[in-house]
Amino acid sequence: MGQAEGSLQKKLKPRHISFMAMGGVIGTGIFKGSAETIGLAGPGVIMSYIFAGLLLLVVMAAMAEMATVYPNRNMKDFVREAFGEKVSFIMGWMYCFMWLSVCVIEVIAAGSFLQYWFTEVPLWLLSLACAAFIVLINLMSVGTFGEFEFWLAGIKIAMIIIFIVLGVCLIFGVIPSDHTPYLQNFTNSGGFLPNGWTSVFSALLVVMFSYGGSELIGLTLTETENAERILPKVVGNFILRIILFFTLPILIICGLIPWNQLGPESSPFVQVLTATGLSGAAHIMNFILITAVLSAANSGIYGASRMLYSMAAAGEAPKSLARTNRKGSPVNTLLLLAVILLAGSLLGLFAQDQLFRILMAVPGFVVILVWICIALSQLKLRKQYPVKPAFKVWGYPYVTGFVVVCLTVIATMFLFDSQNRFSIGTCLGVLLILIVSSFVKFRPNRDRNENECSEK
Numbered sequence: 001m002g003q004a005e006g007s008l009q010k011k012l013k014p015r016h017i018s019f020m021a022m023g024g025v026i027g028t029g030i031f032k033g034s035a036e037t038i039g040l041a042g043p044g045v046i047m048s049y050i051f052a053g054l055l056l057l058v059v060m061a062a063m064a065e066m067a068t069v070y071p072n073r074n075m076k077d078f079v080r081e082a083f084g085e086k087v088s089f090i091m092g093w094m095y096c097f098m099w100l101s102v103c104v105i106e107v108i109a110a111g112s113f114l115q116y117w118f119t120e121v122p123l124w125l126l127s128l129a130c131a132a133f134i135v136l137i138n139l140m141s142v143g144t145f146g147e148f149e150f151w152l153a154g155i156k157i158a159m160i161i162i163f164i165v166l167g168v169c170l171i172f173g174v175i176p177s178d179h180t181p182y183l184q185n186f187t188n189s190g191g192f193l194p195n196g197w198t199s200v201f202s203a204l205l206v207v208m209f210s211y212g213g214s215e216l217i218g219l220t221l222t223e224t225e226n227a228e229r230i231l232p233k234v235v236g237n238f239i240l241r242i243i244l245f246f247t248l249p250i251l252i253i254c255g256l257i258p259w260n261q262l263g264p265e266s267s268p269f270v271q272v273l274t275a276t277g278l279s280g281a282a283h284i285m286n287f288i289l290i291t292a293v294l295s296a297a298n299s300g301i302y303g304a305s306r307m308l309y310s311m312a313a314a315g316e317a318p319k320s321l322a323r324t325n326r327k328g329s330p331v332n333t334l335l336l337l338a339v340i341l342l343a344g345s346l347l348g349l350f351a352q353d354q355l356f357r358i359l360m361a362v363p364g365f366v367v368i369l370v371w372i373c374i375a376l377s378q379l380k381l382r383k384q385y386p387v388k389p390a391f392k393v394w395g396y397p398y399v400t401g402f403v404v405v406c407l408t409v410i411a412t413m414f415l416f417d418s419q420n421r422f423s424i425g426t427c428l429g430v431l432l433i434l435i436v437s438s439f440v441k442f443r444p445n446r447d448r449n450e451n452e453c454s455e456k
Helices: 014-025 033-069 075-083 085-114 123-138 142-171 198-211 214-219 227-256 268-275 281-313 331-384 398-415 418-441 444-455
Strands: none
Touching: 033 075, 033 198, 033 227, 033 268, 033 331, 033 398, 075 085, 075 281, 075 331, 085 123, 085 281, 085 331, 085 418, 123 281, 123 331, 142 227, 142 268, 142 281, 198 227, 198 331, 198 398, 227 268, 268 281, 281 331, 331 398, 331 418, 398 418
């Protein structure tokens, strides 16, 4: 029997939460989005990834600091503590909106990759199968889910490591090929920054989408034993791995193929593996891509379901969404997300191209807003902590303040990017609806009347 408002199980281990967050990050952003970032900035795009990674490091450190002060709370609770229920309500629903957009993209992408092998099966049916697979995983016990995601993300990470080693051997002629490029492709075709320094900032718009999902660690806190002690260590190791798993593969891609010869029609990884002449390279890469997008969707459903559960428990969403089954999974929330994924898969049947264009810019913009909220929460709460934090962000308040300014500038660039106009318009429309809803839901007169009724 489920419970009206059960508790989530504390069954996630450090390796689970590290790989879960990496599973959310290493997906279509790196395997397909890297073609766009390289096209924008050339080999110098690694500077965009490193800069965004440093911003992410401070945001994650801010979460780790607050977790040591407020145990058994997640990132939305930190925002609520700092800025109240209205901001918490808006951020929570925007975060769910972001992950639902990502999950729809990922299951449709997984279906399109499966069509490589099952050419006669309709895309919508393959996407539905992928959506059902992801929902079933999330209905498992938390410990089983964490273990499954650990291995799913592990396969993807292992293949990236193999790709890096293989690429280094090809670049320096350890593996013989028709042409050994050495480091020529980093200086030819316009040099390291062929489109100038401004291209590094233009690429940040796509890079932020690629890094979105890292903050999932902030939602695992209520399902992790001794989170306040474990999280600071996890953050340090995680951020280093993320930067390495993004910058090294891109250096390999740019080293093997001139940046201006990468086509947008397929993944740069596919193009590089094909260039090696390995038999079956396309099949291997297709398997990696399917694993990547399913892992990202898996992490996304986890993120959306736990945020909705947290909001329901706080009275910011229907109370029925706080119901858990015997395994500690928020079953009603997962059923709601299953219906939305079903609808998203059917949208892919009618408007696949338009859907990708509309949704791809949504996660990047929303994740910047979420990161800003996390950083601002740490800035405000530091002075009023009830206990001394066991871990502190360096250079307070200047480092965190600098990160907030940088993220605000990037968000503004999103607003004025003509290619993302429709997507950002959609985000701003949802944001406006949520702002109005927050004032209606938490208006003072209503709260006072409810308190008076409860006293009577």
